[in-house]
Amino acid sequence: MRCLVFDLGAGSGRAMLVELQGETLSIRTLTRFTGYEVRAVDGPAWDIDIIRAGIREGLARAADHGEIASVAVDSWGVDFVLIDVDGAIVDPPRTYRHPRGGVGLSALSAHHERIAARTGLQIIPIATLFHLSQWARDNPEKLAQAEQVLMIADYFAFALSGVARSERTLARTTGFLSVATEDWDDEIVMLAGLPRHIFGPIVPAGTVLGPMQAQWSGPPGLAQTKVVSVAGHDTACAAFALAPLAGEAFAVCGSWNLFGVEVPAGTLPAETGAWGFGLEGGIGSRAVLDRAMPGLFLMRRLRDSWAARGGETLDFPAISALALDADPATPAIAPSDPVFFDPVDMVGAMEGFLPALAGAGIAALARSLYVGLAREAAETIRQLAVLSGEPIHTIRVGGGGSQDVAWMQLLAEETGCEVVAGPVEASVVGNALIQLTALGAIPSLEAAQALARRGAGMQPVTE
CATH class of the missing domain: 3.30.420.40 (ATPase, nucleotide binding domain)
Structure with missing residues:
Protein backbone atom coordinates (compact mmCIF):
# COMPACT_ATOMS: atom_id res chain seq x y z
CA MET A 1 0.00 0.00 0.00
CA ARG A 2 1.28 3.45 -0.94
CA CYS A 3 0.65 6.69 0.90
CA LEU A 4 1.86 10.22 0.28
CA VAL A 5 3.38 12.36 3.02
CA PHE A 6 3.72 16.13 2.84
CA ASP A 7 6.18 17.09 5.56
CA LEU A 8 6.28 20.86 5.91
CA GLY A 9 9.12 22.40 7.86
CA ALA A 10 9.65 26.05 8.64
CA GLY A 11 12.53 26.06 6.15
CA SER A 12 11.38 23.68 3.42
CA GLY A 13 8.75 21.13 2.49
CA ARG A 14 8.93 17.65 0.99
CA ALA A 15 6.60 15.27 -0.77
CA MET A 16 7.55 11.71 0.22
CA LEU A 17 6.07 8.53 -1.21
CA VAL A 18 5.96 5.72 1.36
CA GLU A 19 5.13 2.11 0.51
CA LEU A 20 4.49 -0.70 2.98
CA GLN A 21 5.31 -4.20 1.78
CA GLY A 22 5.06 -6.76 4.55
CA GLU A 23 7.05 -5.14 7.36
CA THR A 24 9.24 -3.05 5.09
CA LEU A 25 8.79 0.67 4.53
CA SER A 26 10.35 2.20 1.45
CA ILE A 27 10.55 5.97 1.26
CA ARG A 28 11.07 7.97 -1.91
CA THR A 29 11.55 11.73 -2.13
CA LEU A 30 9.33 13.07 -4.90
CA THR A 31 9.96 16.79 -4.63
CA ARG A 32 11.28 19.46 -2.32
CA PHE A 33 10.17 23.06 -2.21
CA THR A 34 11.30 26.11 -0.32
CA GLY A 35 11.14 29.90 -0.42
CA TYR A 36 7.77 30.22 1.28
CA GLU A 37 9.02 32.36 4.16
CA VAL A 38 8.74 35.90 2.81
CA ARG A 39 8.83 39.44 4.14
CA ALA A 40 5.55 41.33 4.40
CA VAL A 41 5.53 45.06 5.15
CA ASP A 42 5.07 44.40 8.86
CA GLY A 43 7.35 41.37 9.26
CA PRO A 44 7.99 37.74 8.26
CA ALA A 45 5.09 35.89 6.63
CA TRP A 46 4.24 32.60 4.89
CA ASP A 47 3.44 32.46 1.17
CA ILE A 48 0.69 29.84 1.12
CA ASP A 49 0.62 29.76 -2.69
CA ILE A 50 4.21 28.47 -2.84
CA ILE A 51 3.32 25.62 -0.48
CA ARG A 52 0.16 24.93 -2.47
CA ALA A 53 2.21 24.70 -5.68
CA GLY A 54 4.63 22.28 -4.00
CA ILE A 55 1.74 20.08 -2.91
CA ARG A 56 0.28 20.08 -6.41
CA GLU A 57 3.63 19.05 -7.89
CA GLY A 58 4.04 16.32 -5.29
CA LEU A 59 0.61 14.90 -6.08
CA ALA A 60 1.36 14.84 -9.81
CA ARG A 61 4.65 13.01 -9.26
CA ALA A 62 3.06 10.54 -6.85
CA ALA A 63 0.43 9.62 -9.44
CA ASP A 64 3.22 8.43 -11.76
CA HIS A 65 3.92 5.59 -9.29
CA GLY A 66 0.44 4.06 -9.39
CA GLU A 67 -2.50 4.14 -7.02
CA ILE A 68 -2.04 6.26 -3.89
CA ALA A 69 -4.25 5.09 -1.03
CA SER A 70 -4.02 8.22 1.11
CA VAL A 71 -2.35 11.56 1.67
CA ALA A 72 -1.61 13.55 4.82
CA VAL A 73 0.16 16.74 5.83
CA ASP A 74 2.24 17.46 8.92
CA SER A 75 3.86 20.78 9.75
CA TRP A 76 5.52 22.83 12.43
CA GLY A 77 3.22 24.03 15.19
CA VAL A 78 1.98 27.43 16.41
CA ASP A 79 1.38 29.18 13.06
CA PHE A 80 -2.17 29.50 11.78
CA VAL A 81 -4.47 30.48 8.92
CA LEU A 82 -7.83 32.21 9.36
CA ILE A 83 -10.50 31.37 6.79
CA ASP A 84 -13.85 32.99 6.08
CA VAL A 85 -17.19 31.28 5.53
CA ASP A 86 -16.20 30.44 1.94
CA GLY A 87 -12.84 28.96 2.94
CA ALA A 88 -10.84 31.93 1.65
CA ILE A 89 -7.86 33.18 3.66
CA VAL A 90 -8.78 36.29 5.66
CA ASP A 91 -5.23 37.61 6.06
CA PRO A 92 -1.90 36.19 4.79
CA PRO A 93 -0.39 34.25 7.71
CA ARG A 94 2.62 35.67 9.52
CA THR A 95 5.36 33.51 10.97
CA TYR A 96 6.10 32.75 14.60
CA ARG A 97 9.05 35.18 14.37
CA HIS A 98 6.72 38.13 13.77
CA PRO A 99 7.19 40.80 16.48
CA ARG A 100 3.50 40.74 17.41
CA GLY A 101 4.17 37.57 19.44
CA GLY A 102 6.23 39.47 21.98
CA VAL A 103 3.62 42.22 22.14
CA GLY A 104 0.87 39.67 22.72
CA LEU A 105 2.91 37.89 25.38
CA SER A 106 3.34 41.16 27.29
CA ALA A 107 -0.33 42.07 26.92
CA LEU A 108 -1.35 38.84 28.67
CA SER A 109 1.46 38.83 31.25
CA ALA A 110 -0.96 38.97 34.18
CA HIS A 111 -2.46 35.67 33.03
CA HIS A 112 0.67 33.65 32.19
CA GLU A 113 0.51 31.44 35.25
CA ARG A 114 -3.16 30.62 34.72
CA ILE A 115 -2.66 29.96 31.01
CA ALA A 116 0.19 27.54 31.73
CA ALA A 117 -1.75 25.76 34.48
CA ARG A 118 -4.88 25.29 32.37
CA THR A 119 -3.28 24.47 29.01
CA GLY A 120 0.29 23.30 29.68
CA LEU A 121 1.59 25.99 27.33
CA GLN A 122 5.29 26.82 27.29
CA ILE A 123 5.17 30.61 27.79
CA ILE A 124 7.25 31.86 24.88
CA PRO A 125 6.54 34.56 22.30
CA ILE A 126 6.11 32.11 19.40
CA ALA A 127 2.93 30.60 20.93
CA THR A 128 -0.25 30.83 18.87
CA LEU A 129 -2.20 32.35 21.75
CA PHE A 130 -0.02 35.44 21.88
CA HIS A 131 0.08 35.91 18.11
CA LEU A 132 -3.61 35.33 17.50
CA SER A 133 -4.78 37.51 20.39
CA GLN A 134 -2.54 40.37 19.26
CA TRP A 135 -3.62 39.94 15.64
CA ALA A 136 -7.25 40.21 16.77
CA ARG A 137 -6.55 43.44 18.66
CA ASP A 138 -4.79 44.89 15.63
CA ASN A 139 -7.34 43.70 13.03
CA PRO A 140 -10.91 43.86 14.40
CA GLU A 141 -12.43 44.24 10.91
CA LYS A 142 -10.68 41.12 9.63
CA LEU A 143 -11.54 39.22 12.81
CA ALA A 144 -15.21 39.86 12.05
CA GLN A 145 -14.74 38.02 8.72
CA ALA A 146 -13.09 34.96 10.31
CA GLU A 147 -15.10 31.76 10.39
CA GLN A 148 -12.42 29.35 11.62
CA VAL A 149 -8.79 29.24 12.65
CA LEU A 150 -6.72 26.34 11.30
CA MET A 151 -3.12 25.43 11.94
CA ILE A 152 -0.87 25.13 8.86
CA ALA A 153 -1.21 21.35 8.37
CA ASP A 154 -4.92 21.51 9.19
CA TYR A 155 -5.39 24.21 6.56
CA PHE A 156 -3.85 22.06 3.83
CA ALA A 157 -5.83 19.00 4.97
CA PHE A 158 -8.90 21.23 4.55
CA ALA A 159 -7.71 22.42 1.13
CA LEU A 160 -7.28 18.79 0.00
CA SER A 161 -10.49 17.37 1.49
CA GLY A 162 -12.90 20.28 1.93
CA VAL A 163 -13.29 19.27 5.61
CA ALA A 164 -12.10 21.81 8.19
CA ARG A 165 -10.98 20.12 11.40
CA SER A 166 -8.42 20.84 14.12
CA GLU A 167 -6.16 17.86 14.80
CA ARG A 168 -5.41 17.41 18.49
CA THR A 169 -1.59 17.46 18.48
CA LEU A 170 -1.57 20.74 16.56
CA ALA A 171 -4.32 22.16 18.76
CA ARG A 172 -2.10 21.39 21.74
CA THR A 173 0.56 23.81 20.39
CA THR A 174 -1.85 26.76 20.44
CA GLY A 175 -2.25 27.43 24.17
CA PHE A 176 -6.03 27.20 23.83
CA LEU A 177 -6.49 23.48 24.59
CA SER A 178 -7.47 22.46 28.13
CA VAL A 179 -5.36 19.81 29.85
CA ALA A 180 -8.41 18.72 31.86
CA THR A 181 -10.93 18.34 29.03
CA GLU A 182 -8.78 17.98 25.87
CA ASP A 183 -11.14 20.54 24.31
CA TRP A 184 -10.86 24.26 23.64
CA ASP A 185 -10.65 26.16 26.92
CA ASP A 186 -13.44 28.75 26.89
CA GLU A 187 -11.84 30.77 29.68
CA ILE A 188 -8.56 31.14 27.80
CA VAL A 189 -10.40 31.98 24.57
CA MET A 190 -12.22 34.74 26.47
CA LEU A 191 -8.99 36.03 28.07
CA ALA A 192 -7.52 36.33 24.57
CA GLY A 193 -10.51 38.39 23.42
CA LEU A 194 -11.50 35.93 20.69
CA PRO A 195 -14.90 34.63 19.55
CA ARG A 196 -15.47 30.99 20.48
CA HIS A 197 -16.94 30.05 17.09
CA ILE A 198 -13.59 30.29 15.25
CA PHE A 199 -12.33 27.23 17.15
CA GLY A 200 -13.76 24.29 15.24
CA PRO A 201 -14.17 20.56 15.93
CA ILE A 202 -11.12 18.69 17.23
CA VAL A 203 -10.22 15.25 15.85
CA PRO A 204 -7.63 12.69 16.98
CA ALA A 205 -4.62 11.68 14.91
CA GLY A 206 -5.58 9.06 12.35
CA THR A 207 -8.97 10.51 11.39
CA VAL A 208 -9.94 9.89 7.76
CA LEU A 209 -11.43 13.19 6.57
CA GLY A 210 -12.74 11.81 3.30
CA PRO A 211 -11.82 11.63 -0.39
CA MET A 212 -9.53 14.17 -1.97
CA GLN A 213 -11.39 16.98 -3.72
CA ALA A 214 -11.74 16.79 -7.49
CA GLN A 215 -9.46 19.75 -8.23
CA TRP A 216 -6.54 17.78 -6.80
CA SER A 217 -7.40 14.23 -7.86
CA GLY A 218 -7.28 14.44 -11.66
CA PRO A 219 -4.52 11.87 -12.41
CA PRO A 220 -5.75 8.23 -12.39
CA GLY A 221 -3.54 7.22 -9.47
CA LEU A 222 -5.30 9.76 -7.24
CA ALA A 223 -8.92 8.93 -8.07
CA GLN A 224 -9.47 6.93 -4.86
CA THR A 225 -7.05 8.79 -2.58
CA LYS A 226 -8.30 9.56 0.92
CA VAL A 227 -7.16 12.50 3.04
CA VAL A 228 -6.08 11.56 6.56
CA SER A 229 -5.60 13.93 9.48
CA VAL A 230 -2.49 12.42 11.05
CA ALA A 231 -0.60 13.90 13.99
CA GLY A 232 -0.49 17.26 12.25
CA HIS A 233 2.34 18.49 14.45
CA GLU A 425 12.97 11.15 8.46
CA ALA A 426 11.22 10.53 11.77
CA SER A 427 8.27 12.83 11.09
CA VAL A 428 7.74 11.26 7.65
CA VAL A 429 7.83 7.74 9.10
CA GLY A 430 5.41 8.69 11.88
CA ASN A 431 3.05 10.39 9.43
CA ALA A 432 3.05 7.35 7.12
CA LEU A 433 2.54 4.82 9.92
CA ILE A 434 -0.48 6.75 11.21
CA GLN A 435 -1.96 6.89 7.69
CA LEU A 436 -1.43 3.17 7.18
CA THR A 437 -3.03 2.41 10.54
CA ALA A 438 -6.02 4.62 9.73
CA LEU A 439 -6.55 2.64 6.51
CA GLY A 440 -6.23 -0.73 8.27
CA ALA A 441 -2.95 -1.79 6.65
CA ILE A 442 -1.44 -1.88 10.17
CA PRO A 443 -3.80 -3.26 12.84
CA SER A 444 -3.24 -0.68 15.60
CA LEU A 445 -1.19 2.32 16.67
CA GLU A 446 0.64 0.06 19.11
CA ALA A 447 1.59 -2.27 16.26
CA ALA A 448 2.71 0.71 14.17
CA GLN A 449 4.97 2.00 16.93
CA ALA A 450 6.42 -1.48 17.47
CA LEU A 451 7.15 -1.58 13.75
CA ALA A 452 8.90 1.78 14.03
CA ARG A 453 11.00 0.64 16.95
CA ARG A 454 12.14 -2.44 15.04
CA GLY A 455 13.20 -0.14 12.23
CA ALA A 456 10.28 -1.29 10.07
CA GLY A 457 12.81 -2.88 7.74
CA MET A 458 13.27 0.65 6.44
CA GLN A 459 15.08 0.97 3.18
CA PRO A 460 17.27 4.03 2.58
CA VAL A 461 15.40 7.09 1.38
CA THR A 462 15.69 7.40 -2.40
CA GLU A 463 15.63 10.66 -4.29
Missing part, protein backbone atom coordinates in the same frame (compact mmCIF):
# COMPACT_ATOMS: atom_id res chain seq x y z
CA ASP A 234 5.59 17.17 13.00
CA THR A 235 7.05 16.75 16.50
CA ALA A 236 4.25 14.35 17.45
CA CYS A 237 4.82 12.37 14.25
CA ALA A 238 8.54 12.20 14.98
CA ALA A 239 8.06 11.21 18.63
CA PHE A 240 5.73 8.42 17.50
CA ALA A 241 8.35 7.07 15.07
CA LEU A 242 11.23 7.39 17.55
CA ALA A 243 9.16 5.33 20.01
CA PRO A 244 10.99 6.13 23.28
CA LEU A 245 10.62 3.69 26.18
CA ALA A 246 10.92 4.28 29.92
CA GLY A 247 14.24 5.96 30.70
CA GLU A 248 14.50 7.34 27.18
CA ALA A 249 13.96 10.85 25.85
CA PHE A 250 13.40 11.82 22.26
CA ALA A 251 14.82 14.77 20.37
CA VAL A 252 13.75 16.24 17.06
CA CYS A 253 16.67 18.30 15.84
CA GLY A 254 16.35 20.67 12.94
CA SER A 255 15.78 24.41 12.76
CA TRP A 256 14.61 24.11 16.36
CA ASN A 257 15.56 21.46 18.89
CA LEU A 258 12.73 19.80 20.77
CA PHE A 259 13.58 17.48 23.64
CA GLY A 260 10.86 15.56 25.41
CA VAL A 261 9.47 12.45 27.01
CA GLU A 262 6.16 10.67 26.55
CA VAL A 263 3.80 10.80 29.53
CA PRO A 264 0.20 9.69 30.10
CA ALA A 265 -2.31 12.19 28.70
CA GLY A 266 -3.37 14.74 31.32
CA THR A 267 -0.02 14.62 33.15
CA LEU A 268 1.15 18.12 34.10
CA PRO A 269 3.84 18.23 36.82
CA ALA A 270 3.74 21.37 38.95
CA GLU A 271 7.14 22.63 37.75
CA THR A 272 6.28 22.32 34.04
CA GLY A 273 5.57 25.97 33.32
CA ALA A 274 8.10 27.44 35.74
CA TRP A 275 10.88 25.40 34.13
CA GLY A 276 9.89 26.44 30.61
CA PHE A 277 8.35 23.16 29.45
CA GLY A 278 5.07 22.62 27.67
CA LEU A 279 2.59 19.78 27.36
CA GLU A 280 2.00 18.83 23.75
CA GLY A 281 -0.18 16.30 22.03
CA GLY A 282 0.91 12.70 21.68
CA ILE A 283 -0.72 9.79 19.92
CA GLY A 284 -3.52 7.76 21.46
CA SER A 285 -3.48 7.97 25.25
CA ARG A 286 -0.03 9.58 25.40
CA ALA A 287 1.08 13.19 25.68
CA VAL A 288 4.47 14.80 25.19
CA LEU A 289 6.24 16.86 27.82
CA ASP A 290 8.86 18.90 26.00
CA ARG A 291 10.80 22.09 25.56
CA ALA A 292 11.45 23.91 22.30
CA MET A 293 14.85 25.55 22.04
CA PRO A 294 16.85 27.24 19.29
CA GLY A 295 18.42 24.68 17.01
CA LEU A 296 20.48 24.36 13.89
CA PHE A 297 18.92 27.33 12.12
CA LEU A 298 21.56 29.22 14.10
CA MET A 299 24.27 27.20 12.34
CA ARG A 300 22.70 28.20 9.03
CA ARG A 301 22.78 31.83 10.14
CA LEU A 302 26.42 31.44 11.20
CA ARG A 303 27.43 29.95 7.85
CA ASP A 304 25.66 32.72 5.93
CA SER A 305 27.04 35.46 8.17
CA TRP A 306 30.58 34.10 7.84
CA ALA A 307 30.31 34.05 4.04
CA ALA A 308 28.76 37.54 3.95
CA ARG A 309 31.78 38.85 5.86
CA GLY A 310 34.10 37.48 3.18
CA GLY A 311 34.82 34.10 4.72
CA GLU A 312 34.94 30.84 2.82
CA THR A 313 31.58 29.37 1.81
CA LEU A 314 31.41 26.00 3.56
CA ASP A 315 28.86 23.21 3.63
CA PHE A 316 27.53 21.91 6.94
CA PRO A 317 29.61 18.68 7.07
CA ALA A 318 32.77 20.78 6.66
CA ILE A 319 31.71 23.14 9.46
CA SER A 320 30.88 20.16 11.67
CA ALA A 321 34.35 18.65 11.14
CA LEU A 322 36.06 21.98 11.85
CA ALA A 323 34.11 22.36 15.09
CA LEU A 324 35.28 18.97 16.35
CA ASP A 325 38.89 19.92 15.65
CA ALA A 326 38.60 23.30 17.41
CA ASP A 327 39.99 23.97 20.88
CA PRO A 328 37.75 22.21 23.46
CA ALA A 329 38.29 25.19 25.78
CA THR A 330 36.46 27.52 23.36
CA PRO A 331 33.81 29.37 25.41
CA ALA A 332 30.18 28.55 24.61
CA ILE A 333 27.38 30.99 23.90
CA ALA A 334 23.85 30.67 25.33
CA PRO A 335 21.71 30.11 22.21
CA SER A 336 18.42 30.81 24.04
CA ASP A 337 19.48 34.36 24.85
CA PRO A 338 17.12 36.82 23.11
CA VAL A 339 19.99 38.22 21.03
CA PHE A 340 19.95 34.94 19.06
CA PHE A 341 16.19 34.82 18.44
CA ASP A 342 16.44 36.18 14.89
CA PRO A 343 20.03 37.33 14.29
CA VAL A 344 20.72 38.98 10.95
CA ASP A 345 24.50 38.84 11.50
CA MET A 346 25.24 35.74 13.59
CA VAL A 347 28.98 36.37 13.79
CA GLY A 348 28.38 39.87 15.12
CA ALA A 349 25.75 38.61 17.56
CA MET A 350 28.16 35.99 18.93
CA GLU A 351 31.02 38.47 19.27
CA GLY A 352 28.74 40.96 21.00
CA PHE A 353 27.44 38.32 23.40
CA LEU A 354 30.87 36.87 24.15
CA PRO A 355 33.72 39.33 23.44
CA ALA A 356 36.26 36.51 23.80
CA LEU A 357 35.05 35.31 20.38
CA ALA A 358 36.01 38.55 18.63
CA GLY A 359 38.17 37.70 15.63
CA ALA A 360 37.64 33.94 16.06
CA GLY A 361 37.61 31.68 13.02
CA ILE A 362 34.67 29.66 11.80
CA ALA A 363 35.88 26.53 13.64
CA ALA A 364 35.83 28.22 17.05
CA LEU A 365 32.54 29.99 16.34
CA ALA A 366 30.89 26.73 15.29
CA ARG A 367 32.19 24.87 18.35
CA SER A 368 30.95 27.66 20.61
CA LEU A 369 27.50 27.32 19.09
CA TYR A 370 27.41 23.50 19.15
CA VAL A 371 28.53 23.31 22.77
CA GLY A 372 26.06 26.01 23.78
CA LEU A 373 23.23 24.05 22.17
CA ALA A 374 24.42 20.82 23.83
CA ARG A 375 24.66 22.39 27.29
CA GLU A 376 21.14 23.72 27.03
CA ALA A 377 20.05 20.23 25.97
CA ALA A 378 21.84 18.70 28.97
CA GLU A 379 19.98 20.96 31.39
CA THR A 380 16.72 20.10 29.64
CA ILE A 381 17.40 16.35 29.97
CA ARG A 382 18.18 16.76 33.67
CA GLN A 383 14.89 18.58 34.24
CA LEU A 384 12.92 16.07 32.14
CA ALA A 385 14.21 13.31 34.41
CA VAL A 386 12.86 15.18 37.43
CA LEU A 387 9.51 15.96 35.79
CA SER A 388 8.97 12.40 34.56
CA GLY A 389 10.32 10.76 37.72
CA GLU A 390 12.53 8.53 35.58
CA PRO A 391 16.32 8.74 35.11
CA ILE A 392 17.14 9.25 31.43
CA HIS A 393 19.94 7.16 29.97
CA THR A 394 19.19 7.34 26.24
CA ILE A 395 18.20 10.06 23.77
CA ARG A 396 16.63 8.96 20.49
CA VAL A 397 17.29 11.65 17.89
CA GLY A 398 15.39 12.24 14.67
CA GLY A 399 15.39 15.03 12.15
CA GLY A 400 18.15 16.41 9.98
CA GLY A 401 20.31 17.18 13.01
CA SER A 402 20.80 13.46 13.61
CA GLN A 403 23.16 13.47 10.59
CA ASP A 404 25.40 16.17 12.07
CA VAL A 405 28.44 14.37 13.50
CA ALA A 406 29.62 17.23 15.73
CA TRP A 407 26.16 17.83 17.16
CA MET A 408 25.61 14.15 17.98
CA GLN A 409 29.05 13.75 19.58
CA LEU A 410 28.86 16.91 21.67
CA LEU A 411 25.28 16.13 22.69
CA ALA A 412 26.44 12.76 24.05
CA GLU A 413 29.39 14.35 25.85
CA GLU A 414 27.39 17.11 27.51
CA THR A 415 24.38 14.98 28.52
CA GLY A 416 26.23 11.80 29.47
CA CYS A 417 23.51 9.83 27.66
CA GLU A 418 23.69 7.27 24.91
CA VAL A 419 22.60 9.10 21.76
CA VAL A 420 20.85 6.96 19.15
CA ALA A 421 20.42 8.50 15.71
CA GLY A 422 17.49 7.92 13.41
CA PRO A 423 15.32 7.59 11.65
CA VAL A 424 16.40 10.85 10.05
